[in-house]
Amino acid sequence: MKTSQCNPLTPQHGPGGGQRYVTPGPRVSRVVVERGIMFILIACSTVAVFTTVGIVVSLLLEAIRFFKSVPVSDFLFGLVWSPQTAIRPDQIGSSGSFGAVPLLAGTFLISAIAMSIATPVGLFSAIFLAEYATPRIRAIVKPALEILAGIPTVVYGFFAALVVAPLLRNTGEAVGFDISSESALAAGLVMGVMIIPFVSSLSDDVITAVPQNLREGSYGLGATKSETIRNIILPAALPGIVGSLLLGTSRAIGETMIVVMAAGLSARLTANPFESVTTITVQIVTLLTGDQEFDSPKTLSAFALGLLLFLVTLILNVIALQVVKKYRVKYD
Structure with a gap:
């Protein structure tokens, strides 16, 4: 059998197990x-x-x-947020107050409450699913947790306003605490439940991806399962876990509907979780709702708040990356 020198034939296995000759493309x-x-x-x-x-x-x-129109120092360090400005110069209260500190305080307060719920519950559930749960239990529990991520935030808001807030208020009255009907605690608790599947699902995937030889080496040295998780698996999965926590924090900072329905619109500078507060995102929505003039300080303040929120998220990202980088060097 002769073959062309210009188009050499290459043997390949055909569907029936035999060989066929094909000409490579250019x-x-x-x-x-x-x-x-x-x-x-x-x-x-x-x-x-x-x-x-x-x-x-x-x-x-x-x-x-x-x-x-508004100095940067007044915006960043002002302690009063009251963007209501008069339309006519002779109207009372023609100058508003644009201090962003109460909004930052409310945002951080609600986000801290939410992450204090989502971090331990999400991380511990991820460890259980990845290291302790049988395949049958994992097949039931993991989809049940991920269902929480598909619930609309407005449903969480209704749940917070109609169930959690009255329950907290009645419980506070029973033990002698004055809890407002719209409180940062109610919004933070429900928001934490909403963030659990984000932390749990991502952390579970990262922990499962840790090489099995690390576990076997730890067991071979006589370590228990809990010691292996604490000293080997969690340090190896730290970058992914920090990423899941950062995603949850960003989700908490950017949430609007739950805060509107459960925490109210009052811009108060307080660290008391029993009082009503508001966040940056809620005020952005409030300022841009309805017919607004985009040349007034009231409306333009929404863009300043958006820029401030972007910078806060960027700083959180940089801090998280530095923490992960430092720990990676130590671990290696």
Whole structure:
């Protein structure tokens, strides 16, 4: 059997187990395909980057317009938030107060309450599912936890306003505490329940992905299961766990509906979880709802709040990355 020297034949196994001869395609076509795929990947990455840059630039430009009317120091360090400004110059109360400290305090208070619930419950449930649960129990418990992530936030808000808040108020009255009908505690507790599946699901995947030889080596040295989890598995899975906690924190900071329905709209500078507070996202929605003029400080303050929220989230990301990087060096 003679073959052409220009198109060498390559033997390959056919469907029936025998061999068939095929002629390799030109190398130029493969190079074109690879370049086309590379172009598509670069284009997708560029869209993501340009979208982020566009959001930041739009917030920054409108925030600069706001800071021409309100000093930056008054916005960042002011202790009173009352953006109601008069339409006419002769109207009473023509100058509003734009201190963002009460909004930051309310945001951090509710987020801290939510993460104090979501972190231990989510992390411990992930450890149980990954290390202790049988396949049958895991097949039941894991989908049940993930169902919580699919519930709309407005449903959580109804639950917080109609069930949790009255329960807390009645319990407080029984033990002698004065708990408001709209409190940071009610919003934080329900928000923590909402964040549990985010922390649990991501942490479970990260813990399961830890190489099995690390576990076997620990057991071979005489360590118990709990010692292996504490000293080997959790340090190895720390970057993913920190990522899940950061995602949960960002979710708590950006939540709006639960806060509106359970914590109210009062911008108070307080650390008491029994009182009504508000957050940055709630005020952004309030300022941009309805027919608004985009040349007044009241409306432009929403963009300044958005920029402030972006910077807070960015700082949290940087801190989390530094913590993970430091621990990785120690672990390696």
